Amino acid sequence: MSSIPPDRSWPPTEPLRYPSYDDDDTNPSLRGLSAPDVSGRHVLPGDSSMPNDATIPALPPAPGHTQWSIQEYTSAPIAPRTHPGERKLRRRNPFGRTLVVLAIGALIGLVAGALIFVAPSLFGQLGSGTGHGFPITRHNTPTPSPTPTPPPPIITGSLAPAPTNGAINLTAEGTLDWAHWGLTSASDFDHKAHADLISNYTPIKGIGPFQYGSYPVGFSWSDGTPDASALNSTTGVLMFAKGGGFSFTVPAGRDAHTVLIYVSVYQTQGKLTASLSDHSAPTYADSSLINSSGNTYAVYTLTYRAASDGQTLTITFTSVNDYGFFGSVSLQSVALQ
Secondary structure, rough: OOOOOOOOOOOOOOOOOOOOOOOOOHHHHHHHOOOOOOOOOEEEEEEOOOOOOOOOOOOOOOOOOOOEEEEEEOOOOOOOOOOOOOOOOOOOHHHHHHHHHHHHHHHHHHHHHHHHHHOOOOOHHHHHHOOOOOOOOOOOOOOOOOOOOOOOOEEEEEEEEOOOEEEEHHHHHHOOOEEOOOOOOOOEEEEEOOOOOOOOOOOEEOOOEEEOOOOOOEEEEOOEOOOOOOOEEEEEEEEEEEEEEEEEEEEEEEOOEEEEEEEEEEOOOEEEEEEEEEOOOEEEEEEEEEEEEEEEEEEEEEEEEEOOOOOOEEEEEEEEEOOOOOOOEEEEEEEEE
16 A cells, blocks of 8 residues: 655545546646556545445555444545534424414414404593593584475465455465456556565456456455555456456475465356476365355465475465356455465
C-alpha cells in the first residue's frame, strides 16, 4: 500500500484522492499515489460499514489509527449526501389539517356568538349612560305617519216638504253660494256676490220658462248680485209639458258639500237626478215628488263628494209624467254649503 505523503498528517482531515479516479484533482501532493489493483481509493473516518459510495471490505487500518479505514470507490455515480443539520420533509397529514381548520372555525363561531349576545347590552349601557364608556347619542328616525285613506265619493239625497211660513235667508243658508230665479222676470238670475259657484239653469225641452210668484214661502238675501238684496220673494220659474225642466251645476271635489234645491210640481210627477263629472259615485235619482191635481212644494238636500278635485255635480229636475194640461215643474232657489 502506498505511504502517506510527508506533507499530510495521520489521520487525514480530508479524503485522499487518487489521480487514477479523480482526474480533476489538482492537488500536487496527491499525484502519483495509488493503491494496487483498484481504480481509486479514499480515506474516511469511522466504521467501514457506514453508508458510503459503496460498502466494501475495509483494508488493513493505518498504523495506530484503528478508527480509520481505506475504502474502495465504485464506478457508480455518488448520490448526494444529506447534511447532518438538514431535516427531512415529512408528509403532512391531510386529516390533521382538516381538524385544525374545523377547530379554528368553531372558535371563531363561539367568539361571534358571544359578541352577538353581549354587544347589545353593552352598547345599551353605554347609550343610557350606565356603563363606563362614553354616552352614545341615539338619533331615532321618526316613523312617517301613514297617508290617510281619502273618504269614498258619494251622492246622497233626501226629500222634505218646503217650509210653509216665514222666510228663508239665502245669505245665511248659502255659506258658499246661493241662487234665486225669477225675481221680476223669467230671465232674472240672482246669486251671492263674488261667488259664482252655482251656474244659471239651462232649460230642458218643454214649454217655457215662465216666471211665477205663488211659492208659499219667501226668499231673502242681503249679499246678492245683480240685486243686492231682496225680502220675502215668492217668485220662481216653471216649465210646462212632459220632459220639460231645468239643469244646472255646482262644483265638486274631494271635500264633501251640501246643496239645497227648492222645487215644486203641479199636476205632474217630477224627477231629480244628480251625477258627478268623474262618475266616481252612482247617480242619484228620485221621482217620488208627485201631485196629480195640485201643487206640492219641496226641498231636496244632497250631500256629495267626488274622487278628485276640479269636478262638477250636474243636477236636473224634469217632468216625467203629466196628469193635466197645465202640468209643470218649477225651480225657485238653491243654497250651497
